[in-house]
Amino acid sequence: MTRTAISMLLSALLIAFGFNQLLIPHQMISGGVSGITMILGYATGLNIGWLYFILNVPILVWGWRVLGVRFVGWSMFSVIITTIAMQLIPVRPLVSDLTLGAVFGGVVVGFGSGLSLREGSSTGGFDIVATILTRKYNLSVGMLIFVMNGTVIAALGFLTRNWDIALYSLLSIFTAGKIIDLIHVQQVKITAFIVTSEAEPLRLALLPLHRGITVIRTRGGYTDTEYDMLMTVTTRFELNQLRKIIASIDPKAFVNIVETVGIMGDFRQPTH
Numbered sequence: 119m120t121r122t123a124i125s126m127l128l129s130a131l132l133i134a135f136g137f138n139q140l141l142i143p144h145q146m147i148s149g150g151v152s153g154i155t156m157i158l159g160y161a162t163g164l165n166i167g168w169l170y171f172i173l174n175v176p177i178l179v180w181g182w183r184v185l186g187v188r189f190v191g192w193s194m195f196s197v198i199i200t201t202i203a204m205q206l207i208p209v210r211p212l213v214s215d216l217t218l219g220a221v222f223g224g225v226v227v228g229f230g231s232g233l234s235l236r237e238g239s240s241t242g243g244f245d246i247v248a249t250i251l252t253r254k255y256n257l258s259v260g261m262l263i264f265v266m267n268g269t270v271i272a273a274l275g276f277l278t279r280n281w282d283i284a285l286y287s288l289l290s291i292f293t294a295g296k297i298i299d300l301i302h303v304q305q306v307k308i309t310a311f312i313v314t315s316e317a318e319p320l321r322l323a324l325l326p327l328h329r330g331i332t333v334i335r336t337r338g339g340y341t342d343t344e345y346d347m348l349m350t351v352t353t354r355f356e357l358n359q360l361r362k363i364i365a366s367i368d369p370k371a372f373v374n375i376v377e378t379v380g381i382m383g384d385f386r387q388p389t390h
Contacts, residue, residue: 122192125237130196132230133241134167134203140168140223141290143211145283147274148227149267149291151177151243152370157274167204171197174242184300192239193246200241220286224293232301233295237358264295309351309377310360314371317346323363327356351378 137148145160149151151173159166175198213219231241240246248262259283266287275284288316314320315337321331332349352360357375364371 122237125233126192126196129230131203132226134200134207136167136226138207138209140219141211142209144216144219146287149270153270167201171201177246180293184250189239193242196234196297197242216286221291221293223289228294228297232298253267267291309376309378311374312348313345313370314372316368320367323367
């Protein structure tokens with residue numbers, strides 16, 4: 119809990135810093151929900167931080183229903199801290215060069231977003247939308263966010279005809295997407311072999327992960343005791359949640375976790 123809170127706090131501060139010091143001073147946008155709030159803020163003069171909070175509320179409600187209380191609870195924490203931090207961090211350019219602002223703005227915002235996703239949460243906005251879609255389809259989180267955000271950037275270019283700022287913004291979100299993939303590794307699959315004396319309770323507890331579970335009967339080589347071994351393939355993103363579930367049901371379970379080179383068949387839904 120403490121580690122997650124610290125990570126989410128750092129994530130929110132990085133995102134707020136990237137917005138207020140690297141993107142907003144140059145009238146660039148980050149894409150997605152935050153990009154929409156920036157466009158509205160530039161056009162109306164309203165506070166971008168509070169707009170960011172308001173537009174995230176319906177997405178958080180959707181995520182609450184699909185992704186669960188823990189994921190969205192921490193996402194709400196991130197959105198609130200980001201909103202507060204945007205009120206405290208002054209809006210002034212850290213660098214004068216637009217290229218530096220775009221690249222390092224993407225690095226900072228991408229690192230903050232990736233950090234929250236790695237902890238099993240998000241920063242709200244299109245992060246939640248991307249996470250919902252990647253649980254259904256085997257897609258890269260970073261590149262999916264890039265495509266959705268890129269659509270917002272293209273709309274900005276057509277609406278304002280200021281393609282210089284639009285393309286600098288596109289460079290920023292592309293950089294952010296690559297950084298997210300480096301940190302988040304959602305698309306990396308792992309296989310967990312779990313030898314446990316609590317096979318049935320653990321099997322039921324793992325079902326909400328929506329991954330296939332195979333039950334294999336095993337016998338200890340030294341003790342000659344028979345156990346059920348659960349085998350499941352999941353992602354590194356869900357590995358932290360998997361570990362917590364196993365520890366809560368059977369702290370003495372023997373778990374062998376290996377990286378999966380490739381998979382065939384239906385990975386999205388349980389098949390056993």
